[in-house]
Amino acid sequence: MTSEHFQVLSLLLFCVLHSSEQTCPSKCFCMSDTVRCSSVGLHELPQSLPSFPTNLDFSHNHIIRLDPDTLTMTPRLEKLWMAHNEIRTLSHNVFRNVSGLRLLDLSSNRLQMVEQHYFQGLWRLEELRLFNNRITQVEGSSLSGLSSLKKVYFSFNQITHFPFFFIQDHTHPFLAMLDLSSNRMSSLPWEDVKALPQLVQQGLYTHNNSFICNCSMYDMFRHWNLSKYNSIKDFTDEHTCNVNGDPCKSIRFFRDNGFFQNCTEKPIIQPETDLPDVVVFEGNRVHLDCQTSISSTNLSFTWLSPSRGFITQSSMNDTRINMFPDGTLEIHATTTNNSGVYLCTAVDIKQALNATCKVKVIVLLRFHTGYTTLLGCIVTLVLILAYLFLTPCHCSFCKQPPVHSNQGTLSCIFSYFTRKQPNTDTLKHVAFMEHPMGEDRIEWIPQS
Numbered sequence: 001m002t003s004e005h006f007q008v009l010s011l012l013l014f015c016v017l018h019s020s021e022q023t024c025p026s027k028c029f030c031m032s033d034t035v036r037c038s039s040v041g042l043h044e045l046p047q048s049l050p051s052f053p054t055n056l057d058f059s060h061n062h063i064i065r066l067d068p069d070t071l072t073m074t075p076r077l078e079k080l081w082m083a084h085n086e087i088r089t090l091s092h093n094v095f096r097n098v099s100g101l102r103l104l105d106l107s108s109n110r111l112q113m114v115e116q117h118y119f120q121g122l123w124r125l126e127e128l129r130l131f132n133n134r135i136t137q138v139e140g141s142s143l144s145g146l147s148s149l150k151k152v153y154f155s156f157n158q159i160t161h162f163p164f165f166f167i168q169d170h171t172h173p174f175l176a177m178l179d180l181s182s183n184r185m186s187s188l189p190w191e192d193v194k195a196l197p198q199l200v201q202q203g204l205y206t207h208n209n210s211f212i213c214n215c216s217m218y219d220m221f222r223h224w225n226l227s228k229y230n231s232i233k234d235f236t237d238e239h240t241c242n243v244n245g246d247p248c249k250s251i252r253f254f255r256d257n258g259f260f261q262n263c264t265e266k267p268i269i270q271p272e273t274d275l276p277d278v279v280v281f282e283g284n285r286v287h288l289d290c291q292t293s294i295s296s297t298n299l300s301f302t303w304l305s306p307s308r309g310f311i312t313q314s315s316m317n318d319t320r321i322n323m324f325p326d327g328t329l330e331i332h333a334t335t336t337n338n339s340g341v342y343l344c345t346a347v348d349i350k351q352a353l354n355a356t357c358k359v360k361v362i363v364l365l366r367f368h369t370g371y372t373t374l375l376g377c378i379v380t381l382v383l384i385l386a387y388l389f390l391t392p393c394h395c396s397f398c399k400q401p402p403v404h405s406n407q408g409t410l411s412c413i414f415s416y417f418t419r420k421q422p423n424t425d426t427l428k429h430v431a432f433m434e435h436p437m438g439e440d441r442i443e444w445i446p447q448s
Ligand SMILES: *[C@@H]1O[C@H](CO)[C@@H](O)[C@H](O)[C@H]1NC(C)=O
Pocket: 072, 073, 075, 096, 097
């Protein structure tokens, strides 16, 4: 009997063992609940698959795309292993018919981005492996809806910013591991990271990134270290930062902590200023000043913006945003997603000085012209009242008087940068802004 005969016979045997319509793809092993097709040189998923498997293993092939139609045939799928393939992107609705998926392994592929739609509908997914891809960007809501998630691996990619904001107690109650180690983050958005659920903070891995050494970074990691988190304990030596952001001056900050001896031991949670520093209408131009305590002339500036991460003068390549040598940031036409807290860092390399300042921006939606004018009047009135009532006002950002200017250079209405307002709630502003016509909303005017 030739080997060919033997193969045909074993194939027949397989067919007899399984029900007649359940054909096992060639080169694959079909077992009780598993179809295993790893390392068999596949360039695409098989045309047809049996419907019984809960585990599918296609790792170590040359597959470039996941076909929604193939996955339609395996409605009971719980674990999909696709590591070591050549997948660059996922099309819409790939996982439409496998909503029972609990593990998805797409590690060691060529994904460049995690788009919003990628994992839609996978609300039972518990483990997502995306390490060792080429991911530079993770879209904010790509993890929304994955409410059963327990572990996510993003390590060994090229991520510079991660949307921590989208991970909250009620959206991801079980998430206990978020691995962002070995990426390219130069800083963590502390406000968002501090707001992460405790469980996520305990399982947040961020070693071997490109953090810029500074006190707020050090204080955060020191806090985690004192809390004895495994993420720190197990990777103490891999926690590095770059002095002045220079990758050639990398230090292990849990070892060479002499560098941080002057860091003040501030409380981790700092009181937030509640009121915005800048209010601007959508579409208008805005200038954000970087006013810090340093008065040297030879400063370099970095902005951390909520919508597009880090902005430095050398990285400027955007027609919509501009940075001047004095650190002023100009946004040409604001959109509502420019709202948020902007953090500016001024560094004087010669004197090894640095300082930061925070500017909170709120971009108001434009209604049609009539409303806009009316809203403009109300806002101006309200702001003037606020201005009068809430003294002292530190107007370090003010460039122009507090009027709503159609020219769009309205840069700053008022600044409560240094003022603590324990009882004033920003959300009241926002609620008011969204209902400009509701007269009863006038009640938000601060009473102090
Ligand atoms: C796959 O999902 C779509 C949309 O949810 C549904 O219309 C379709 O019937 C499903 N196909 C199978 C084979 O279950």
